[in-house]
Amino acid sequence: MSQGSGEHQLKYMFYPKSVAVIGASRKPGKIGHEILRNLIEYGYPGKIYPVNPSADEILGLKCYKSVLEIPDEVDLAVISVPAKFVPEVLEQCGKKGVKAVAVISAGFGEIGNVDLERKIVEIARKYNMRLLGPNIFGLVYTPSKLNASFGPRDVLPGNIAFISQSGALGIALMGWTILEEIGLSAVVSVGNKADIEDADLLEFFGKDEHTKVILIYMEGVKDGRKFMKVAREVSKRKPIVVIKAGRSERGAKAAASHTGSLAGSDRVYDAAFKQCGVLRANNFEEAFDWARALAILPPPSGENVVIITNGGGAGVLATDACEAYGLKLLEMPKDLEDKFRKYMPAFGSPHNPIDLTGQASEEQYKGALLEALNEPRIHSIILLYCQTIITDPEALADAIIEAYTQAKVKKPIVVNFVGGVECDRAMRKMEKAGIPTYPTPERAVSALAALHRWARYAGYIKQT
Amino acid sequence: MSQGSGEHQLKYMFYPKSVAVIGASRKPGKIGHEILRNLIEYGYPGKIYPVNPSADEILGLKCYKSVLEIPDEVDLAVISVPAKFVPEVLEQCGKKGVKAVAVISAGFGEIGNVDLERKIVEIARKYNMRLLGPNIFGLVYTPSKLNASFGPRDVLPGNIAFISQSGALGIALMGWTILEEIGLSAVVSVGNKADIEDADLLEFFGKDEHTKVILIYMEGVKDGRKFMKVAREVSKRKPIVVIKAGRSERGAKAAASHTGSLAGSDRVYDAAFKQCGVLRANNFEEAFDWARALAILPPPSGENVVIITNGGGAGVLATDACEAYGLKLLEMPKDLEDKFRKYMPAFGSPHNPIDLTGQASEEQYKGALLEALNEPRIHSIILLYCQTIITDPEALADAIIEAYTQAKVKKPIVVNFVGGVECDRAMRKMEKAGIPTYPTPERAVSALAALHRWARYAGYIKQT
Numbered sequence: 001m002s003q004g005s006g007e008h009q010l011k012y013m014f015y016p017k018s019v020a021v022i023g024a025s026r027k028p029g030k031i032g033h034e035i036l037r038n039l040i041e042y043g044y045p046g047k048i049y050p051v052n053p054s055a056d057e058i059l060g061l062k063c064y065k066s067v068l069e070i071p072d073e074v075d076l077a078v079i080s081v082p083a084k085f086v087p088e089v090l091e092q093c094g095k096k097g098v099k100a101v102a103v104i105s106a107g108f109g110e111i112g113n114v115d116l117e118r119k120i121v122e123i124a125r126k127y128n129m130r131l132l133g134p135n136i137f138g139l140v141y142t143p144s145k146l147n148a149s150f151g152p153r154d155v156l157p158g159n160i161a162f163i164s165q166s167g168a169l170g171i172a173l174m175g176w177t178i179l180e181e182i183g184l185s186a187v188v189s190v191g192n193k194a195d196i197e198d199a200d201l202l203e204f205f206g207k208d209e210h211t212k213v214i215l216i217y218m219e220g221v222k223d224g225r226k227f228m229k230v231a232r233e234v235s236k237r238k239p240i241v242v243i244k245a246g247r248s249e250r251g252a253k254a255a256a257s258h259t260g261s262l263a264g265s266d267r268v269y270d271a272a273f274k275q276c277g278v279l280r281a282n283n284f285e286e287a288f289d290w291a292r293a294l295a296i297l298p299p300p301s302g303e304n305v306v307i308i309t310n311g312g313g314a315g316v317l318a319t320d321a322c323e324a325y326g327l328k329l330l331e332m333p334k335d336l337e338d339k340f341r342k343y344m345p346a347f348g349s350p351h352n353p354i355d356l357t358g359q360a361s362e363e364q365y366k367g368a369l370l371e372a373l374n375e376p377r378i379h380s381i382i383l384l385y386c387q388t389i390i391t392d393p394e395a396l397a398d399a400i401i402e403a404y405t406q407a408k409v410k411k412p413i414v415v416n417f418v419g420g421v422e423c424d425r426a427m428r429k430m431e432k433a434g435i436p437t438y439p440t441p442e443r444a445v446s447a448l449a450a451l452h453r454w455a456r457y458a459g460y461i462k463q464t
Numbered sequence: 465m466s467q468g469s470g471e472h473q474l475k476y477m478f479y480p481k482s483v484a485v486i487g488a489s490r491k492p493g494k495i496g497h498e499i500l501r502n503l504i505e506y507g508y509p510g511k512i513y514p515v516n517p518s519a520d521e522i523l524g525l526k527c528y529k530s531v532l533e534i535p536d537e538v539d540l541a542v543i544s545v546p547a548k549f550v551p552e553v554l555e556q557c558g559k560k561g562v563k564a565v566a567v568i569s570a571g572f573g574e575i576g577n578v579d580l581e582r583k584i585v586e587i588a589r590k591y592n593m594r595l596l597g598p599n600i601f602g603l604v605y606t607p608s609k610l611n612a613s614f615g616p617r618d619v620l621p622g623n624i625a626f627i628s629q630s631g632a633l634g635i636a637l638m639g640w641t642i643l644e645e646i647g648l649s650a651v652v653s654v655g656n657k658a659d660i661e662d663a664d665l666l667e668f669f670g671k672d673e674h675t676k677v678i679l680i681y682m683e684g685v686k687d688g689r690k691f692m693k694v695a696r697e698v699s700k701r702k703p704i705v706v707i708k709a710g711r712s713e714r715g716a717k718a719a720a721s722h723t724g725s726l727a728g729s730d731r732v733y734d735a736a737f738k739q740c741g742v743l744r745a746n747n748f749e750e751a752f753d754w755a756r757a758l759a760i761l762p763p764p765s766g767e768n769v770v771i772i773t774n775g776g777g778a779g780v781l782a783t784d785a786c787e788a789y790g791l792k793l794l795e796m797p798k799d800l801e802d803k804f805r806k807y808m809p810a811f812g813s814p815h816n817p818i819d820l821t822g823q824a825s826e827e828q829y830k831g832a833l834l835e836a837l838n839e840p841r842i843h844s845i846i847l848l849y850c851q852t853i854i855t856d857p858e859a860l861a862d863a864i865i866e867a868y869t870q871a872k873v874k875k876p877i878v879v880n881f882v883g884g885v886e887c888d889r890a891m892r893k894m895e896k897a898g899i900p901t902y903p904t905p906e907r908a909v910s911a912l913a914a915l916h917r918w919a920r921y922a923g924y925i926k927q928t
Contacts, residue, residue: 029853111811150853152884166777168822172850175884219780245780248787254817255780283781283906284882313630316683316709316719317747323712347575353718358632386636389493389614418748420616420639442747 009130010196010204012099014141014186016075017046019148020067020098022089023080023105024050024058031104032080033058034150035138042140042147042154047072067096074098078138078148083107086134087119094127102148103133109192110135121194130200136191137171142184143210149187151175158183159212160291161205163198165190165219166245173217173284181428182288183295185211197222199230206234213294215241215287219255228276235277239294239454242278243287244269277457279450286446293436293447297412299460300452302379304330307353308368310360311386314418315353318382318441325449329353330378339375343368358388362399365391369400373407379461380412380448384441387419397426401433412451414444473594474660474668476563478605478650480539481510483612484531484562486553487544487569488514488522495568496544497522498614499602506604506611506618511536531560538562542602542612547571550598551583558591566612567597573656574599585658594664600655601635606648607674613651615639622647623676624755625669627662629654629683630709637681637748645892646752647759649675661686663694670698677758679705679751683719692740699741703758703918706742707751708733741921743914750910757900757911761876763924764916766843768794771817772832774824775850778882779817782846782905789913793817794842803839807832822852826863829855833864837871843925844876844912848905851883857890865897876915878908 019039025032032052036059039048048061049070055063064070067077067089077098079089083105093101101124108117117134124131132139138149142157151171155178162177162184164170170189177184185208188201198216205211214234221227231240246255247266273280279294281287305327309315322329329352332340337350343364349355354372356364365385372378383400387393396417404413415430415437417423427437438444455461483503489496496516500523503512512525513534519527528534531541531553541562543553547569557565565588572581581598588595596603602613606621615635619642626641626648628634634653641648649672652665662680669675678698685691695704710719711730737744743758745751769791773779786793793816796804801814807828813819818836820828829849836842847864851857860881868877879894879901881887891901902908919925 034853164777166775166780168775168850168852169777169781169882171852172775172778172882172887175851175887176882179884179888217777219777243781245777245784247784250787250793251780251784254776254783254815283785283904285904285907311630311632311636312718313628313633313681313683313709314636316630316715317633317707319718320709320711320715321747323714329714351718386632387616387639388632388635389498418633418636418640420643423636423639424643440747440749443749 009099009128010200012075013130013132013139015144016146018049018072018074019044019046020049020051020070020074020077022051022067022077024052024063026055026058031150035078035080035104035148038147038149038153043145045145049074067092067098070096076100076102078102078104080104083113083116087123090120090123094123094129098129100130101132102136102139103131104136104138106135108134109194117192117194124195131195132188133191134194135167136189137167138189140187142186149189151187152178154178155187156181156183159185159210159295161186161211161214163188163190163201163214164217166217167191170217180288181431182292193222199223199226202230202234202240206238211238213239213241213291215291217243217245217284219245224272228272231276231278236458240278241281241287241290241294242273243281243284277454279454289438289443289447290450293414293451294454296434296436297451298410299455299458300379300412302461303328303452304378305380305382305448306330306372306378307382307384308356308372309353309384310356310358310388310391311384312355314384314386314441315355318384318445319353321442321445325446327445327449327452333377336375336377339371340368359390362391362396365396366399366403369403370407373403373409373411380452382444382448383413383415385417387417387423393417393419393422393426394429397429400435401430404435412448414438414448416441416444473563474664476539477594477596477603479608480610482513482536482538483508483510484513484515484534484538484541486515486531486541488516488527490519490522495614499542499544499568499612502611502613502617507609509609513538531556531562534560539564540612541565542568544568547577547580551587554584554587558587558593562593564594565596566600566603567595568600568602570599572598573658581656581658588659595659596652597655598658599631600653601631602653604651606650613653615651616642618642619651620645620647623649623674623759625650625675625678627652627654627665627678628681630681631655634681644752645895646756657686663687663690666694666698666704670702675702677703677705677755679755681707681709681748683709688736692736695740695742700922704742705745705751705754705758706737707745707748741918743918753902753907753911754914757878757915758918760898760900761915762874763919763922764843764876766925767792767916768842769844769846769912770794770836770842771846771848772820772836773817773848774820774822774852774855775848776819778848778850778905779819782848782909783817785906785909789910791909791913791916797841800839800841803835804832823854826855826860829860830863830867833867834871837867837873837875844916846908846912847877847879849881851881851887857881857883857886858893861890861893864894864899868899876912878902878912880905880908
């Protein structure tokens with residue numbers, strides 16, 4: 001469905017030199033106002049041109065009667081006018097030589113106006129413009145300081161590209177990522193996917209140096225074959241995480257009435273995702289848990305995992321989770337047991353889980369962690385800590401960051417601290433230092449398991 | 465294994481008129497110091513007697529050479545002396561007429577000192593004392609303002625009794641409940657369960673008016689038959705949530721080396737729990753998610769659930785989760801659809817999920833919620849909100865609280881708001897008002913499903 005020049009044109013969408021907001025409004029709360037304000041306040045450094053036939057100036061910027069009046073090239077036009085005016089506006093954009101358009105307006109295929117939707121795609125194609133939407137909340141691309149959405153403003157920069165088929169949920173999740181301090185390279189609302197669809201964005205983000213992980217909330221795909229073809233290739237370079245809603249029969253029906261997607265049989269999706277190396281998450285919490293690990297950790301070079309803990313209980317829970325999520329715990333060789341024994345009292349356990357006991361100090365944690373990081377027979381590490389009065393969580397966080405920085409080899413590590421507000425602070429500190437942290441042992445294990453699955457698909461772990 | 469007078473004696477453990485801390489220490493950081501300090505600072509109103517042969521005063525309290533010297537009755541003795549001195553101290557407690565003892569000290573069965581453990585149980589039995597432990601971090605009972613533990617001090621009062629077989633994890637989870645603002649009636653560290661075991665505590669908390677839910681972290685049970693017998697009865701009155709670690713073979717081995725539990729086949733546990741109405745959670749996040757709902761919601765009187773949302777995507781995710789967790793979504797009768805249509809624009813959906821659309825106002829949410837609360841064909845409600853610029857999360861929280869308060873009938877409701885920090889604040893507000901809230905649609909559904917499972921077992925929902 002995409003054009004030959006598609007990828008080329010998508011660059012103008014994410015790296016525009018100038019943006020027109022057609023349907024810009026003076027009224028706070030109006031979509032055409034909020035988009036313009038987000039563009040300005042998020043710090044977009046290019047030219048911004050509000051278009052509104054009945055205003056001279058909005059938010060301090062000179063306003064134009066139509067896009068044709070703008071005395072400059074326009075790379076991206078964000079369109080927020082009533083649906084019936086969209087064809088006319090698109091014709092003007094085409095004549096102006098606009099490269100890409102994001103049609104915010106609703107009132108197309110999603111409410112049965114299929115002809116109107118077909119018409120706008122035809123106009124876009126005629127002028128070789130790529131079209132995002134319609135029926136979307138906009139797009140964000142943090143490397144360009146571009147927030148052309150009416151969602152929350154202060155999206156944190158990072159390297160996860162988030163693509164959402166759902167509007168309200170997508171906007172809400174933008175806010176949630178800010179709350180959870182999750183960095184994003186992009187947020188793209190795909191809406192009705194009349195022209196630009198998931199596969200196009202996979203191609204773009206697959207090559208985008210600012211994106212390490214692509215996360216998609218999806219209710220259905222338009223062209224399954226194309227999606228699979230592209231996903232199979234992109235997955236070899238970058239992990240793709242998908243939340244595919246409409247698992248259940250009733251959920252699929254609800255999805256159909258929501259976005260008009262033909263959700264298809266869930267088992268078909270499941271099989272297709274597996275075949276393409278796509279990591280399917282059960283919910284958005286899990287999806288972002290995985291994406292955070294995938295975005296900052298190196299891939300493991302083998303299957304051997306060790307658990308380091310100061311709490312036997314947490315170690316047991318993580319062991320159970322390793323089996324449930326398909327991670328292989330290293331059978332500890334005698335010489336390794338002896339090495340780890342140095343970092344624990346006599347009643348500790350150097351088996352795997354390595355139990356440093358509740359008496360473990362920062363130094364012992366650091367010693368054991370360095371041992372694991374520098375040991376070639378160990379490929380990934382799960383580090384757990386239960387808050388005690390013996391070890392201060394923040395001092396322990398510093399010790400872990402030091403060990404991770406000092407280690408000769410980079411290998412994946414996921415961390416879970418269980419305890420009070422001090423643990424929360426310590427985890428945020430590690431997160432900032434590039435170590436992914438989780439609120440439970442199971443969620444840490446689940447994220448590491450996703451990384452292992454991807455590493456197997458992409459060939460970092462040799463299949464035996 | 466318990467004595468005939470067991471339950472009677474347990475009262476002295478949770479409602480002691482006086483507590484002796486044997487092995488009280490002057491040194492901050494020492495267990496015998498921290499327990500004494502927690503007792504004092506958490507506001508225990510009874511008499512506190514530190515016992516230490518080489519101190520005159522600790523933390524402003526007169527110190528005694530031995531428990532025998534205390535010029536008063538002692539209901540509960542908390543013992544923190546080296547393992548080898550515990551038998552002697554217990555003999556003194558017995559002679560003194562102490563009713564219950566909590567043996568903090570480690571160094572018994574868990575490291576192979578089975579004889580020493582047997583000996584202390586014999587002494588306790590001889591004097592008709594109940595014994596908690598050994599190898600524990602203590603106990604907390606918030607209705608008595610009793611914090612006789614060396615865990616965090618400021619445990620929040622509530623009606624969940626938390627029993628932990630794991631020490632480090634148990635302490636860490638105490639801190640975590642404070643961070644998460646989860647209220648507890650009790651925290652009991654059961655350690656080696658030499659005398660008091662889960663079944664004894666189930667009996668006590670089953671009748672305790674301050675406890676609505678009993679949550680157990682368990683690696684194994686000593687007397688499975690007794691546990692089942694008691695759990696079966698208690699479950700009819702109060703929900704029991706269990707995290708049973710050691711699911712996997714390797715996890716079971718780790719549990720065995722950790723607490724010496726014979727973990728047994730996981731499938732046997734699974735079947736036994738189901739038979740007794742015990743709700744088995746996969747992890748502690750899930751366990752507390754469930755417990756919060758079970759602790760404050762009335763049981764549903766039937767199976768019919770409705771989802772109210774302003775985001776189609778969130779509605780689809782919740783629908784999928786209802787199927788996955790075994791909740792039945794009401795097939796909306798025509799007259800009910802018409803009722804709900806009043807609270808949405810033309811493009812909304814009065815089917816189930818009831819989609820008020822992104823344009824939903826507080827008033828529309830409140831109207832739809834009141835409709836659902838007052839409608840006898842609806843038994844439980846899942847309320848979802850995706851943050852928009854149209855509805856303020858905190859104003860919406862107020863509207864929801866108002867509706868819940870005004871409704872003629874009390875029925876279960878679980879809430880999920882997705883968005884930024886304003887949603888977080890709004891959820892904490894609802895939580896305080898007695899409405900359980902969750903960070904994702906799936907976690908909300910999972911908690912409601914646990915409540916439904918329990919209501920089926922306990923006979924609130926008539927099985928058809």
